[in-house]
Amino acid sequence: MASHSAHRAQEQPETEDEVSRRTFMVGAVVTVSGIIGLGLAIPIIGGLIPQGTAKTGTWSPLTKAEFGDLETATNTPVKLDFSMTTKDAYLPEETMQDYVWGIKVNPARFRAARPDIFNGPGGKADVPYNVVNMSFVLFSPLCPHLGCRYNWDSAANKFMCPCHGSQYNFDGAHLAGPAPRGLDPLPMREQKGIAELMWIRYQSTTPDRIVISYVS
Numbered sequence: 001m002a003s004h005s006a007h008r009a010q011e012q013p014e015t016e017d018e019v020s021r022r023t024f025m026v027g028a029v030v031t032v033s034g035i036i037g038l039g040l041a042i043p044i045i046g047g048l049i050p051q052g053t054a055k056t057g058t059w060s061p062l063t064k065a066e067f068g069d070l071e072t073a074t075n076t077p078v079k080l081d082f083s084m085t086t087k088d089a090y091l092p093e094e095t096m097q098d099y100v101w102g103i104k105v106n107p108a109r110f111r112a113a114r115p116d117i118f119n120g121p122g123g124k125a126d127v128p129y130n131v132v133n134m135s136f137v138l139f140s141p142l143c144p145h146l147g148c149r150y151n152w153d154s155a156a157n158k159f160m161c162p163c164h165g166s167q168y169n170f171d172g173a174h175l176a177g178p179a180p181r182g183l184d185p186l187p188m189r190e191q192k193g194i195a196e197l198m199w200i201r202y203q204s205t206t207p208d209r210i211v212i213s214y215v216s
């Protein structure tokens with residue numbers, strides 16, 4: 001008899017109070033699982049980001065011959081090839097070939113020519129590294145508009161982008177076209193007689209230089 005009443009009790013419809021208490025409990029469980037899931041997801045997503053996107057990149061050497069071309073260059077930019085080793089979190093090391101543009105400058109003149117770079121307090125550069133090293137400046141080969149590769153046009157004496165017509169002078173200052181800023185400088189240093197550069201990819205279409213990665 002007792003078990004019969006218990007069975008009947010289970011079949012009784014729930015009161016409004018019981019329904020809302022149950023709904024609250026289900027909601028709380030879903031919310032807590034969501035928070036736990038999010039907590040787990042963040043480290044997992046973090047693990048998927050390539051190592052190259054950490055706070056800094058790796059230095060890649062320029063060949064001696066090419067650096068020699070830059071040293072003897074006067075008012076013509078030099079295209080400098082280099083190899084870069086990248087390491088994705090889950091893939092084997094990969095070596096990539098790329099190039100940058102290098103110019104030889106008078107540092108004071110260059111600073112005056114590029115107010116878009118030296119616009120911080122006291123003429124501080126908007127990038128966290130020295131832009132002029134040993135009187136040389138390296139530029140990323142990617143147009144700051146939408147990332148196409150521009151070229152030096154010696155007849156026009158300008159860098160020209162074939163995609164939407166942005167133009168830059170020898171110092172990389174923006175002259176014409178839709179690009180939001182001048183060419184982006186890259187870090188360079190000298191180690192035991194070898195010039196090295198670091199690749200940085202900047203956000204396109206923005207007037208500010210925002211680092212988006214240290215791999216190409």
Ligand code: FES
Nearest residue numbers: 143145146161164
């Ligand atoms: S990508 Fe160079 S002008 Fe558009």
